[in-house]
Structure formats: C-alpha cells, structure tokens
Amino acid sequence: MPPGVSKRIKTLSVSRPIIYGNTAKKFGEVRPPNAPAEHTHLWTIFVRGPQNEDISYIIKKVVFKLHDTYPNATRTIEAPPFELTETGWGEFEINIKIHFVDEANEKMVSFYHHLRLHPYYNIKWEPQKPNDEISSIFYDELVFNEPNEEFFKILMSRPGSLLPSNKTETCVFSKQLEQEEIDRINMGIDKVDEEIKELKEKIAKQLGN
Amino acid sequence: MSSSDIFDVLNIQQRSKSPGSTGSPTPTGSGNGNRGRPPVIGMKRELYSLLGENQPPVVIEPSSKFKEKLSAITKPSAWTNAPFRANSKLVLHHWVKGTKESVGTEPQESQYAKLNVHLTIPKFNKEEYETFMAKTNEQDVADQGVTSATSTESSSEPWSFDEVEYLFNLCRRYDMKWFVIHDRYSFDKPRSLEDLKEKFYQVCRKYFSTNSPNDPIMENLNYPREKEIERKKYLQRLLARSAAEIAEEEALIIESRKFEMAAKKTLNERESLLRLLDSPNSDQSVSQYMTSQGISQLYGSLLSDKSKKRKHNSNVPENPWMKQQQQFAQQRQQLQQLQDKRQDGQEVGSPRKTKKQKQEIQTAMKRKAESVYAEHLLKNFSPEERDALGVVTHGDKLPPGVYLRSSKISTFKPALQNKVVAILQELNLPIRPAMPTTKVIDRHEELLKRITTLVDLKKHLDKLEAEKAIAK
Numbered sequence: 001m002p003p004g005v006s007k008r009i010k011t012l013s014v015s016r017p018i019i020y021g022n023t024a025k026k027f028g029e030v031r032p033p034n035a036p037a038e039h040t041h042l043w044t045i046f047v048r049g050p051q052n053e054d055i056s057y058i059i060k061k062v063v064f065k066l067h068d069t070y071p072n073a074t075r076t077i078e079a080p081p082f083e084l085t086e087t088g089w090g091e092f093e094i095n096i097k098i099h100f101v102d103e104a105n106e107k108m109v110s111f112y113h114h115l116r117l118h119p120y121y122n123i124k125w126e127p128q129k130p131n132d133e134i135s136s137i138f139y140d141e142l143v144f145n146e147p148n149e150e151f152f153k154i155l156m157s158r159p160g161s162l163l164p165s166n167k168t169e170t171c172v173f174s175k176q177l178e179q180e181e182i183d184r185i186n187m188g189i190d191k192v193d194e195e196i197k198e199l200k201e202k203i204a205k206q207l208g209n
Numbered sequence: 210m211s212s213s214d215i216f217d218v219l220n221i222q223q224r225s226k227s228p229g230s231t232g233s234p235t236p237t238g239s240g241n242g243n244r245g246r247p248p249v250i251g252m253k254r255e256l257y258s259l260l261g262e263n264q265p266p267v268v269i270e271p272s273s274k275f276k277e278k279l280s281a282i283t284k285p286s287a288w289t290n291a292p293f294r295a296n297s298k299l300v301l302h303h304w305v306k307g308t309k310e311s312v313g314t315e316p317q318e319s320q321y322a323k324l325n326v327h328l329t330i331p332k333f334n335k336e337e338y339e340t341f342m343a344k345t346n347e348q349d350v351a352d353q354g355v356t357s358a359t360s361t362e363s364s365s366e367p368w369s370f371d372e373v374e375y376l377f378n379l380c381r382r383y384d385m386k387w388f389v390i391h392d393r394y395s396f397d398k399p400r401s402l403e404d405l406k407e408k409f410y411q412v413c414r415k416y417f418s419t420n421s422p423n424d425p426i427m428e429n430l431n432y433p434r435e436k437e438i439e440r441k442k443y444l445q446r447l448l449a450r451s452a453a454e455i456a457e458e459e460a461l462i463i464e465s466r467k468f469e470m471a472a473k474k475t476l477n478e479r480e481s482l483l484r485l486l487d488s489p490n491s492d493q494s495v496s497q498y499m500t501s502q503g504i505s506q507l508y509g510s511l512l513s514d515k516s517k518k519r520k521h522n523s524n525v526p527e528n529p530w531m532k533q534q535q536q537f538a539q540q541r542q543q544l545q546q547l548q549d550k551r552q553d554g555q556e557v558g559s560p561r562k563t564k565k566q567k568q569e570i571q572t573a574m575k576r577k578a579e580s581v582y583a584e585h586l587l588k589n590f591s592p593e594e595r596d597a598l599g600v601v602t603h604g605d606k607l608p609p610g611v612y613l614r615s616s617k618i619s620t621f622k623p624a625l626q627n628k629v630v631a632i633l634q635e636l637n638l639p640i641r642p643a644m645p646t647t648k649v650i651d652r653h654e655e656l657l658k659r660i661t662t663l664v665d666l667k668k669h670l671d672k673l674e675a676e677k678a679i680a681k
Contacts, residue, residue, distance in 0.1 A: 196662055203666065203670050
C-alpha cells in the first residue's frame, strides 16, 4: 500500500453494520465422515453483512481462534464468505479478529463470540431433534473514526449502511427492529423519569420535615 | 560416705595428705597434728569424718550440766497473808505485799469491789405503779410504739402488780441477765422470755415518762417484740442447717463468686480491647457489646473504620517547629510569585492565562477547519444518503481508529454497574441492545444516564431516611 497519502479526515466517522454469530445442528443419521467419535454437533461460525452482501471491500481476512483442543486452533479465512464449519460437542468462547484491507491502514478489531450449540429456553424439555438449527447471531457496527482519505473513498463507494426496512426471515435486523428497540428504550426512559420524579418528591418531603 | 570418698570421686588432692600421714583424715587417726585435741568418739567421730578437714578451729563443749547459781544481792520483799471482805458477810484471806504492820489486821475492802456495779432498776410501790400506768396509758395512746406494745400485751395473759414486782426483783437480783431471769422465773403462769422483756421495758418506759420525761434513756426502752421473735427464728433456722445444706450453700456462693469474677474479667478485657482498637464508640458503655450480636456488630464497625482510623493513628506526632518552617517556606514562595507576577505584568501582560486560551482557540479553529473540510467532502450527499453510507461528522475529539459500536456502551464501577443492570432487568431491557446502531446507542446512553441519576437519588433518600431514623 502506498504510504504517505494516508491522511486522516478529522471529525468524521463512517460506520458499517456487520453480523456475526454461529449456527449449530445436531448430527442426524449421517455423520460427517471425519468427525471424532465424541462430537455431536456440526456448527458454523461466520462474519457477514446484514443482507449477506459482500464485505470484502473493507475486510481482508477474519481469524477465528478456536478452543485449544482443536487441531490448528487458529483458523484464518482470507476470502468471503468469512465462515468456518466444524464439528464439536461443547460450547466455548471463540475469539474473532477482523483484519481490514491494507488501504484502511487500521488495526484489527478483536472480540469474542460464545459458540452456542444448545437451545437455552426450552421450556418443554424435549431431546433436541436433528436438523433443528440453533443460532446465536449478533448485530454490531464497525465504526471507522477519522478514516484516511483513500479508505474514505472506498467506504463512500458503496451504501454499506443500508438496512432493509422490514423484518424478514433471512434478515431480522432491519429499520423496523431498530425502531422497535428505540421505542422500547424510550419507554424505559419514561419509566425511569417517573421514578426519578417520585424520588425527588420524597427527598423534598424528607428535607422539608 | 565420708568426705574422703567425695574427694576421691571428684579427683581432688587433699591438702593435708602429706606423705608423712597417709592414714585416715579423721582427727582420731594417729596424726601428729591432732595431739592437742581431746579424742572424739561415737557420733561425734562420724561428724568429724563428714566435715573432713574443714573443722571448726575451736571445739565448743559444754563445761557444766547445771544452771548457773543465782547471784542476787537485793533482800527479799515482805509479803503478808491479809484478810479482806469479799462481800458484806464473807471474809477471805489473800497475800499482799508489805509487812504485817503496814497491811494491818483489819479486813479491807477488796480492790475489785469497785467493779461490782449494779444497774439501778426503778423501784415503786403499788400505788405509784397504778397511777403511772393509768396516766401514761391515756397519754401514749397516740404513741405508735406503746400502742403496739399494749396490743400485744392484751393478747397474752394480764399482769398483776405482784408479778411485775417479782419480775423487777429478779431483774435486780440477776443484773438483767435475761436468760437467767427466764430460767428462775416461776410465778403463777409460764412466761416466755419475750413476754418478760416486753413487760419490763414497757413498765420502765411508763415509769420514766412520768418521773423524768427528758431522760435520754427513754429512747432505748423500746422493745420490738415481733422483730425479736423473727430474728430468733432466723437464727434458729441458720443454726439448724445440716452439714450438707451448709456445704451446698458454700458451693453456691463460690460458684456465684466465680461468675462475678468471670464477668468482671471479660468486661475489663473488652474495655481494654476497645481502647486498643481505638473504636469510635469506646467512650460508651461496653455492655452493649456483651451479646454475641453486639460483638459481631462491633467487629463490623471496626473493620469498616479501620482504614481511616489506622492511617490517622500511624501518623507520627507533628513537630511544631517543622510545621512552622513549612509555613515560612510557603510564605516565601508566595512572595516570590507575587513579585514575578508584578514584573511579568509590567513587561508582557499576564501571558500565563492567555497561553492556554490561545491554545484552546487554536485547536477550536483547527477543529472547525477540519469539520468544514469534512462537511465539504460530504456536501454532495443528502441526509438520507449519509445515513445509507453510515457517515457522520462530529465535532468531538475521539481517538482515531476502528471499533465496534457495542464496545462503546458506558460501563460503571462494579457496585453501580450491578444496580444499573438490575434496573435494566426490571425494565425488561437488554444490557446490550440487540441493534447497536447510532440512534439506538444514543437513546441507550441517555437511558443509562437517567438510571445513574435514579440510583444516586435512591442512595440519597436512603441516607436521609437512615438519618431520620437515628434522630428518632
């Protein structure tokens, strides 16, 4: 990458939504041919755009650090789709490191995802059926604060921050969900404000006495 | 074992063992040096053999078996067997110092006669008795002591004048020795000792109140019959205790003493402990910490107080001289600063303040220029487009770089964080919003801010209430 030109644009930030998480399935009749005997689940961990759009224009590679008991625990995915499929029997924390394209001249971002294999809120206890897919998916936004001009141009080339307006089967994270969340929080704020008012009155009473 | 054996054991050369006399070291041996001493035999010989060479230089022997003869020079004094009057009729003899001539033949009064004193017990005849008895009966109706006496009297057999006289005669004869009087008493009816005493004192009281009402003896003439009977009962019961009962009582007393001692000891220990730990409540009574609950409470308060108090205590006592010196140094510094300022003020015009201000203005201007540039870059985009691109201009100074938006959600100190989380759960809101977009995070931050205010207010209210409770 050509150095020198990477001057940062101050007081400006660009955000891009990403989705990360995992899906998991119990083995059915057919076991993957090379899975160890004690493994029970097939799982996939991924990092992608909200609508499965291409994010390789900003992400160079994604590194998944698995549990130490896996052979070659550090797995690097250098091309989209940034996902990894493995078999296993237990849940653990997976360290995800996102490395950005060279033009960005940014440090990688590191975070953790708890690999989920089992349904937690199974009120009626039933044995997990094969092919029932479990998923644990999170929405987040990558914020590039004060990007350099070159990377800024790349970011500006695509409207990456667009979200679908309504919830769909394939993509729950939408403007609708965002609005619902904002409404929920606003209600929470109202409740807290009420309580604050009550407390203030009580304190005034106490001080008055 | 003789001393020579000991010397042998300890391997000590005896001084006297000259080559000339190799025999036994005892004086009875044929040693030439012992010629002047008398031969010793028997037990003495054994003793000498034990003493070895360390014999006393002079042998002390009693020279005589008898007491020393008296060597009196003075003449023996004369004693006379003289008669004396033991009582009005009886004459006895005793030895007195002095010759027959000096003592005389007439029987003398005994020198102990003066110690033979009799109490003066009032005497009266029948008329006198009846008058003062009747008179005082009227007078002393109001008197509590007498009325009670009369009431008790009425319960027992009535007294005739003869019996009273008989009682007084007995009293006179036996010198008020009540047990003897009671023993000898044999009038018509049997009387108890208390009856006799009561009657006697009652009559005496009445007699004196008519004849000499100001006599100080009047005060001593009360006889509380009931109390006296009770006292005797108690005494009897006390004396009638069996050995087992006495032993039990003593054991109980010892036990109670032990308890008292233990309580005193623990009280002292706790007091000293409090003083040692410099508790904030040490001036209060210890009794509130006597229960286990109190002790645990004390322990808690001490733990919480420790950090502050200890630090304070560990301070070395302040040296007043050092303190003064420090003060002087400070004053000097202040003076110097003042002078510097004056000079600066004349020459440059207080640059200290303006420097900072200038810097601020500069950075602000720079920021403005930068934001203008950023705005310039975005001027071609409509707000909707900006939203779609996720591009924002902000005036804030944030560290450059990339981060996940969810990682910028505010966190608090552990104690506060726990409360905030609890309140979020009450509101059915997630700790981490499901969609951390700019708008959502903005609202979420606002919510968190409100929640911290709420927690703060709650704390204040609790404090106020606690204070009020204490004040009550």
